[in-house]
Amino acid sequence: xxxxxxxxxxxxxxxxxxxxxxxxxxxxxxxxxxxxxxxxxxxxxxxxxxxxxxxxxxxxxxxxxxxxxxxxxxxxxxxxxxxxxxxxxxxxxxx
Numbered sequence: 673x674x675x676x677x678x679x680x681x682x683x684x685x686x687x688x689x690x691x692x693x694x695x696x697x698x699x700x701x702x703x704x705x706x707x708x709x710x711x712x713x714x715x716x717x718x719x720x721x722x723x724x725x726x727x728x729x730x731x732x733x734x735x736x737x738x739x740x741x742x743x744x745x746x747x748x749x750x751x752x753x754x755x756x757x758x759x760x761x762x763x764x765x766x767x
Contacts (some may be wrong), residue, residue, distance in 0.1 A: 687729055693722040 697718045700718040
């Protein structure tokens with residue numbers, strides 16, 4: 673098995689929903705459906721589903737990356753001895 677094939681397999685394993693959409697399209701290409709219209713309709717639906725899944729996976733990765741960046745920033749601020757909580761009474765006034 674070539675490095676490119678293995679890399680593709682590894683990447684698809686990291687995105688199981690995308691893998692399922694792609695396998696569905698491959699199944700369609702290998703199907704015994706005799707109507708071109710039906711194959712076309714199913715292909716278009718499959719590509720739309722694949723596109724939605726790509727966008728969802730992308731959005732999840734963006735969210736995870738931003739979350740990690742914020743956690744690292746907060747850890748950095750805490751490690752530098754900066755305050756991480758809000759002082760409810762900054763002037764020392766008593767109620």
